[in-house]
Amino acid sequence: MGLHKLRLAAAVPVTFSSRLFLKPFTNTLTLGLFSRHLQPRNKPLLVRAFSASAAVQDIPATQTSDSSARPLWKAAIDFKWIRDNKEAVEINIRNRNSNANLEAVLQLYENMVNLQKEVERLREERNNVAKKMKGKLEPSERERLVEEGKNLKESLVTLEEDLVKLKDELQHVAQSIPNMTHPDVPVGGEDSSAIRQEVGSPREFSFPIKDHLQLGKDLDLIDFDSAAEVSGSKFFYLKNEAVLLEMALLNWTLSQVMKKGYTPLTTPEIVRSSIVEKCGFQPRGDNTQVYSIDGTDQCLIGTAEIPVGGIHMDSILLESALPLKYIAFSHCFRTEAGAAGAATKGLYRVHQFSKAEMFVICQPEDSESFHQELIQIEEDLFTSLGLHFKTLDMATADLGAPAYRKFDIEAWMPGLGRFGEISSASNCTDYQSRRLGIRYRPSEPPQTGPKKGKANLPATKFVHTLNATACAVPRMMVCLLENYQQEDGSVVIPEPLRPFMGGIELIKPKHK
Amino acid sequence: MGLHKLRLAAAVPVTFSSRLFLKPFTNTLTLGLFSRHLQPRNKPLLVRAFSASAAVQDIPATQTSDSSVARPLWKAAIDFKWIRDNKEAVEINIRNRNSNANLEAVLQLYENMVNLQKEVERLREERNNVAKKMKGKLEPSERERLVEEGKNLKESLVTLEEDLVKLKDELQHVAQSIPNMTHPDVPVGGEDSSAIRQEVGSPREFSFPIKDHLQLGKDLDLIDFDSAAEVSGSKFFYLKNEAVLLEMALLNWTLSQVMKKGYTPLTTPEIVRSSIVEKCGFQPRGDNTQVYSIDGTDQCLIGTAEIPVGGIHMDSILLESALPLKYIAFSHCFRTEAGAAGAATKGLYRVHQFSKAEMFVICQPEDSESFHQELIQIEEDLFTSLGLHFKTLDMATADLGAPAYRKFDIEAWMPGLGRFGEISSASNCTDYQSRRLGIRYRPSEPPQTGPKKGKANLPATKFVHTLNATACAVPRMMVCLLENYQQEDGSVVIPEPLRPFMGGIELIKPKLK
Numbered sequence A: 001m002g003l004h005k006l007r008l009a010a011a012v013p014v015t016f017s018s019r020l021f022l023k024p025f026t027n028t029l030t031l032g033l034f035s036r037h038l039q040p041r042n043k044p045l046l047v048r049a050f051s052a053s054a055a056v057q058d059i060p061a062t063q064t065s066d067s068s069a070r071p072l073w074k075a076a077i078d079f080k081w082i083r084d085n086k087e088a089v090e091i092n093i094r095n096r097n098s099n100a101n102l103e104a105v106l107q108l109y110e111n112m113v114n115l116q117k118e119v120e121r122l123r124e125e126r127n128n129v130a131k132k133m134k135g136k137l138e139p140s141e142r143e144r145l146v147e148e149g150k151n152l153k154e155s156l157v158t159l160e161e162d163l164v165k166l167k168d169e170l171q172h173v174a175q176s177i178p179n180m181t182h183p184d185v186p187v188g189g190e191d192s193s194a195i196r197q198e199v200g201s202p203r204e205f206s207f208p209i210k211d212h213l214q215l216g217k218d219l220d221l222i223d224f225d226s227a228a229e230v231s232g233s234k235f236f237y238l239k240n241e242a243v244l245l246e247m248a249l250l251n252w253t254l255s256q257v258m259k260k261g262y263t264p265l266t267t268p269e270i271v272r273s274s275i276v277e278k279c280g281f282q283p284r285g286d287n288t289q290v291y292s293i294d295g296t297d298q299c300l301i302g303t304a305e306i307p308v309g310g311i312h313m314d315s316i317l318l319e320s321a322l323p324l325k326y327i328a329f330s331h332c333f334r335t336e337a338g339a340a341g342a343a344t345k346g347l348y349r350v351h352q353f354s355k356a357e358m359f360v361i362c363q364p365e366d367s368e369s370f371h372q373e374l375i376q377i378e379e380d381l382f383t384s385l386g387l388h389f390k391t392l393d394m395a396t397a398d399l400g401a402p403a404y405r406k407f408d409i410e411a412w413m414p415g416l417g418r419f420g421e422i423s424s425a426s427n428c429t430d431y432q433s434r435r436l437g438i439r440y441r442p443s444e445p446p447q448t449g450p451k452k453g454k455a456n457l458p459a460t461k462f463v464h465t466l467n468a469t470a471c472a473v474p475r476m477m478v479c480l481l482e483n484y485q486q487e488d489g490s491v492v493i494p495e496p497l498r499p500f501m502g503g504i505e506l507i508k509p510k511h512k
Numbered sequence B: 001m002g003l004h005k006l007r008l009a010a011a012v013p014v015t016f017s018s019r020l021f022l023k024p025f026t027n028t029l030t031l032g033l034f035s036r037h038l039q040p041r042n043k044p045l046l047v048r049a050f051s052a053s054a055a056v057q058d059i060p061a062t063q064t065s066d067s068s069v070a071r072p073l074w075k076a077a078i079d080f081k082w083i084r085d086n087k088e089a090v091e092i093n094i095r096n097r098n099s100n101a102n103l104e105a106v107l108q109l110y111e112n113m114v115n116l117q118k119e120v121e122r123l124r125e126e127r128n129n130v131a132k133k134m135k136g137k138l139e140p141s142e143r144e145r146l147v148e149e150g151k152n153l154k155e156s157l158v159t160l161e162e163d164l165v166k167l168k169d170e171l172q173h174v175a176q177s178i179p180n181m182t183h184p185d186v187p188v189g190g191e192d193s194s195a196i197r198q199e200v201g202s203p204r205e206f207s208f209p210i211k212d213h214l215q216l217g218k219d220l221d222l223i224d225f226d227s228a229a230e231v232s233g234s235k236f237f238y239l240k241n242e243a244v245l246l247e248m249a250l251l252n253w254t255l256s257q258v259m260k261k262g263y264t265p266l267t268t269p270e271i272v273r274s275s276i277v278e279k280c281g282f283q284p285r286g287d288n289t290q291v292y293s294i295d296g297t298d299q300c301l302i303g304t305a306e307i308p309v310g311g312i313h314m315d316s317i318l319l320e321s322a323l324p325l326k327y328i329a330f331s332h333c334f335r336t337e338a339g340a341a342g343a344a345t346k347g348l349y350r351v352h353q354f355s356k357a358e359m360f361v362i363c364q365p366e367d368s369e370s371f372h373q374e375l376i377q378i379e380e381d382l383f384t385s386l387g388l389h390f391k392t393l394d395m396a397t398a399d400l401g402a403p404a405y406r407k408f409d410i411e412a413w414m415p416g417l418g419r420f421g422e423i424s425s426a427s428n429c430t431d432y433q434s435r436r437l438g439i440r441y442r443p444s445e446p447p448q449t450g451p452k453k454g455k456a457n458l459p460a461t462k463f464v465h466t467l468n469a470t471a472c473a474v475p476r477m478m479v480c481l482l483e484n485y486q487q488e489d490g491s492v493v494i495p496e497p498l499r500p501f502m503g504g505i506e507l508i509k510p511k512l513k
Helices: A002-017 A031-038 A049-055 A061-067 A079-084 A086-095 A102-132 A139-174 A212-218 A224-230 A241-258 A273-278 A305-311 A364-384 A431-436 A473-483 A495-501 B002-017 B031-038 B049-055 B061-065 B080-085 B087-096 B103-133 B140-175 B213-219 B225-231 B242-259 B274-279 B306-312 B365-385 B432-437 B474-484 B496-502
Strands: A194-199 A237-239 A263-266 A270-272 A298-300 A315-318 A324-333 A352-362 A389-393 A405-413 A418-427 A438-441 A464-472 B195-200 B238-240 B264-267 B271-273 B299-301 B316-319 B325-334 B353-363 B390-394 B406-414 B419-428 B439-442 B465-473
Touching (some): A079 A102, A079 A139, A194 A364, A212 A473, A224 B306, A237 A241, A241 A263, A241 A324, A241 A364, A241 A464, A241 A473, A241 A495, A241 B242, A241 B264, A263 B242, A270 A273, A273 A298, A273 A305, A273 A431, A305 A324, A305 A352, A305 A431, A305 A464, A305 B225, A352 A473, A364 A389, A364 A405, A364 A418, A389 A418, A405 A473, A418 A473, A431 A438, A431 A464, A464 A473, B080 B103, B080 B140, B087 B103, B103 B140, B195 B365, B213 B474, B238 B242, B242 B264, B242 B325, B242 B365, B242 B465, B242 B474, B242 B496, B271 B274, B271 B306, B274 B299, B274 B432, B306 B325, B306 B432, B306 B465, B353 B365, B353 B474, B365 B390, B365 B419, B365 B465, B390 B419, B406 B474, B419 B474, B432 B465, B465 B474
Parallel strands (some): A263 A324, A315 A438, B264 B325, B316 B439
Antiparallel strands (some): A194 A389, A263 B238, A270 A298, A352 A464, B195 B390, B271 B299, B353 B465, B390 B406, B406 B419, B419 B465
């Protein structure tokens, strides 16, 4: 455990720093809270009445209510499964460089189960006492029972309060356990990611090339300077043909993805912060990527995945309604706290951008094939635009907590002189649905029992959710401007986009 | 004045409550502060040295630096001399516009400021004289007297200069609530006094029971308010299916039409510094603000693209040859809609977030009236092309926000809601915003005076005029299109101009599920 902790402390910031998209949180706890739980807590809970509260007194209740506020919602985490698959979960946590504390979760869970048993036992005892009092009794015997009942009731109240606190804490600590991982995912850091496919080759230029920033300035397409005054650094105005190019990219993407049976959506860009959490992102803290609205519990979305994930929150879908396939357009807002360096140049990393995002809700057995469908759609889109790119099966340490498996696409950006991420497709299996409360009711009749009515309905299951970038506009602009630049400083518009921008084939330098 | 104040207290909330767009602020002050300045302050400032600070002691300096008035982070280039020289016109204008700006306080503060400035200059001169005298040969007693006098003068100056800074801050603060002047043709009065400039079309007659856009949006699976209420809160919505394509078509078509008139397309940041919001004439803070602020920063969400577009040329001097600058900007807009309630808030009519294409013009002062006409003409042409029944209003004085010199609103017939509803607004803000944003231009003609060469010979800069006008506020347009083009079978016809922009779709049909 010591070694593991050491490794975490060293590895987490390094591994995650170079990646792009919103980072789902892996842990929300102070380490001080953990250390308490690492002490073995094997005191028997089978003590009686008054002393029962003493048995759970080492639960740091005040600390809980201090450092971690009561959770406003609960993930339907399968604690039994975690306990029964302890080793696999532990290995998974290690492989993913997560700082989730499995030992604390299991200890809290055991305490919770024992406390629950104790509560049930006391309830039964209280009922027995109440039953006895119904008969005819000696006054002294009645007095004794009254006293005993009173004591039991008081103990119960205390224990039930403890149980609530314990459940809250268990929830809090357990929410940082990441999703399990697809067996084919390479184990390791970013360098271990496997190339799934590589398309095209880098264009060879016979002239000195510009990066998209220079092209954006020369062609009067992008204005970072005014935006820095008006809004702050890493904001921008698009201007002239760039506005049409953004619209063309979104319109074309929408039309292509709709052909595959995806329902188009626009979404709210302000959401309750609980929805952000349920999707696996951390809306608070010093390093949050999330802008919060002053004086409310709302924040700005970093991706349409969040409001689309929320559409079917707390509902039970019919099996016949699945799969639900969405293509959602939204603006996205990210603080990009902690981002710095060359990777942040120009449009590559910005605070606000337009994005079309695919989102699928399906039965568990279908999520792998939909993951393939999503990455195939992405690859088809980027191939149509003539980009040179590679598809990566991202290694374990590079997966956010919700992802069971993640395919990233990195495209060649000649001006920046490197590959850069342009999309990401994740299968989150039931990680998000257990938090968002999205279930479905299988349509087959259950095997058991001849009973009729509601009891006979098949049990609900959690759906699987998947999300995938269809078009993150600024990154696409980097690719298009840098790859399609001509010697005279103009930029050719790829053929598929032309019908969506009034037939424009070329962005030419303006004469002023 | 008593009558005026009474009228303000009664009239302001009523007049403004029924209007739609972001309300520019008319006043940022507590009335407690005002009353201080209403006391005549005619003590002569021509007192000497030590007693000088006493002369300005009735300036509520501590109150200024305390809670009610923070130091302004920026200053509007308000023409105080003009205000003083046109006191009556400004007073009438403030009254006509139901503004609670306090002209008397402004003039009093300005006079105090001018006097204090003179006093500071006089003391400086006196101090210089003392310094000069000390250069010569002097009796020791005389030198000592001069040293003492110089020391006293210096101390007095420090105090007075501090007072002057505070006084200027307060003057700025109080004066920022003075509204723009008003075009002479604007009807004086409340909303009912607004004059109809033009009326186009007639209400469609339906031979079947009609639905409102909410019902149509539900039946056709186009709009989802219920999920948005859970995910975000009330008055948020998802667009779905053809509604997404309709939004894109509206924006694409609008952009293509307006670009033909020489407007440069833009997308804008939707998070801006709150000072930019203020400089455009909106109030980003306070209980009734329409503006969402970002936690832990000085930034807020824009309520209209007018704000970031106004900011593009902030603090700059443009060449006359660069004017006019004509923009058509697409953005999402965010509004708290604090205090909005009632029937007018139904469905898409009043929402927290929406898409909008906004026109913005920066021009020379002499051209702003003709560009105002151009903007309203573009709006009328757009809405006529879509076959809407609407009327254009020359908004009455009491219905103008502080920045507007004149404002034309367009109200379109919404059969499902059973009334006209505002779908656009075109304002000429003359130099109200440019004096705050610091946007000037340098006339190209050589100046008349002087044979001198070099920089001094450049013509003086002037403030540009700014205008803004809605080209397409998507949700209101959707209300119009869905409600006006509904058919008996529950389908909705897409107006012909939009069809090429939504893949040729002519009809939104009920889905079979």
